[in-house]
Amino acid sequence: MSSPRNRSLSGALIQGSVWAIAIRWGSKFMGLISLGICARILTPADYGLVNMAMVVVGFSQVLVEFGMDSALIRSRDATTGHYDTAWSIKVLQTVLISLIIFSTAPFAAQAYDDSRVMPIMFAVGAAGLVGGMQNIYVVNFRKELDFRRDFLFSFVPRLVSFVVSISAVLALRSYWGLVLGICSAEVARSLLSYRLIAQRPRWSLQHWRELTGFSLWYFLDGLAQYAVNHLDRAYIGKAGGSEQVGIYAVGREVATLPSTELVLPIGRALMPTLASLNNQRDRQIAAIQKAIAGVSLIAVPLAVGFALVATEIVRILFGDKWMDATPIVAIFSLTAMTSGFRYTAQQTLVVLGYVRVNAALSWAYAITVLALIVPAFSWNGVLGVAWLYCAWTFVSTAAFGFYMVRLKVLQGSEVWFALLRVVCSATIMFVAVSAAAKYVDASAIVVLVLKVVLSALVYGVSVYSLWVLAGRPDSSERIILGHAAAAWKKISRFANRLS
Known part of the structure; x- marks a missing residue:
């Protein structure tokens, strides 16, 4: 059983994550409305x-x-x-x-x-x-x-x-x-x-x-991150013109909304929380493992789900003149599957003082991607660049995972089984919703709503079933279910008072 101090830190992280997610989702909700209006x-x-x-x-x-x-x-x-x-x-x-x-x-x-x-x-x-x-x-x-x-x-x-x-x-x-x-x-x-x-x-x-x-290595890491996230647009703008870079940039931004607007705010709350445990290695490692599993539990299905609704999202928000952005949204949505693991690993390395390692891994990723952008664009235009990012992001994430194991931050099998449950559940969701969507002939809004509802139901049932089959371990699923139960009790008490 966790100590009161453990619970207070967990509560601080959860509370901080909720506020940070509210920041990102509130602003991005406005951003989507703004983008939808301005794009027309x-x-x-x-x-x-x-x-x-x-x-x-x-x-x-x-x-x-x-x-x-x-x-x-x-x-x-x-x-x-x-x-x-x-x-x-x-x-x-x-x-x-x-x-x-x-x-x-x-x-x-x-x-x-x-x-x-x-x-x-x-x-x-x-x-x-x-x-x-x-x-x-x-x-x-x-x-x-x-x-x-x-x-x-x-x-x-x-x-x-x-x-x-x-x-x-x-x-x-x-x-x-x-x-x-x-x-x-x-x-x-x-x-x-x-x-x-x-x-x-x-x-x-x-x-x-x-x-x-430690700023030199922090700077080098930031430079690598910037190169990966922005220089693709610089090259596309030079090689393909402003219209091509506009379609690519909007498609990429929309695709990464669900994962980054969850992952980045949690990282915003995670860093100061983990820094407060710098002198308590065991508790810090436990917190890191729970953070990785917990973020992935939500980030992976959001990314896969967004790939499922890419066509409907683009048509509803931006109109038919932006439909060329649809495959970009779908490809980068799949890329975003790794965002939870990767970003949490990067924050962990910075907090633990391994800024050089973080910078080296980021530069290895950046150099490889930038070296391949020209042939990727020559092969299939902006779609080629999108597929390049998708493939190499998975390779880079594996490298971060390998180093986390070397540092003994990821220990034991529990965290890997937790990630496996997430990936299996997201795969089941993708297959089930894709198959069901073939039989739906309706407007874009109706299809979008049906896909979202079905995705949530299939993923939720899959995650819960696999967690039960695993013996109901003390994992992120248990924490989320506990908070959901507590929230339901509060809602029920409030409803009773009104009645």
Whole structure:
């Protein structure tokens, strides 16, 4: 039986995950509405144009990212001087990023052979200069597990961006509506950070050596992650034009919504929780194993389920002119199956101090994928690039799993049996729903609803049945069932009071 302290940490992680998921799903729900509205006014070429500009902007940002937030979260003894130093370094980063963006904008426009890229980069660079000045003390929302205020800090700027984007696109009927939405979020985030926290940082570089001790490897890992996630769009934009990159980018973003909007927020809550156990190895390993199994229990079926409804999602949200994005959505949905395992493993390596290993594995993945993008595009265009990412993501995830075993973080057979139950249940769901869908002839909305309901029922029954056959182990299924039972009791008591 777990101790009260164990339960409190589990509760903190669950509560933090719920708030973080609410942040991501709330903002992405608005993002989907915004995308659905704007996509019916703008064209794939408009979206591709903004994406092409943002690739260069994002690369400029990652070039000077030293992970100050992560350094403060990992440190349990950070003083005011450390926060002042972290803020000062981030200010220097922000100024340098803006200078890079402003100076490279003409070259980016020339490389893409599209002069419209340059003013977009100027606008985003100026807004980023304001956004980068935000109050460093907002990192304490995560460090102190204050996820309610973290929710507010993350959600409000996205709400501002949502309102500005839709209003500007409706008014201007131009891609500049998207640009204004991006810029407004940066400005709102900086202003809100000083509104929420009274404490103010001061200029200081006193602890710069200490804070940047692990930053080189953090930077290299971030650079590899950026290369994998964005340079494909840069190449497609150069080789195929703005319309091709627009279809590809939107398809990829939509496909990864279910998994990333679950996995990334849990990772946001997981890192500070695991960092608090740095001196308790056994409990930390147990927490890591439960996190991997628990995230996969939900991320895998969401990814597979999204592949099942790719056609309906694209047709309902964006209309027929975006149907070329359907196979992109389906392929990247399958790729997202591994996101839960992979992202949790990356967070674990950072928390345990294996930042070099994390960077090395990420670079091995990045170099291989980038080396194969050109032949993949030559083979089958954007679909070839999508299949390349799908195949190599599974290989890379296996490499992370192998290293986690070497570090003895993944011990025993329980975690592997838990993952096997998830994969088997998701496979049963895919086969059953695909077979049943052949007999349904209805509108896209009706088919979507039927597929979602059937997927949830088949997966739920499969997971529960396999868990029972395994002897009802103390696993993620038991935890989820326990919380579901507790929630049902609360709902029943509330209903009884009303009656």
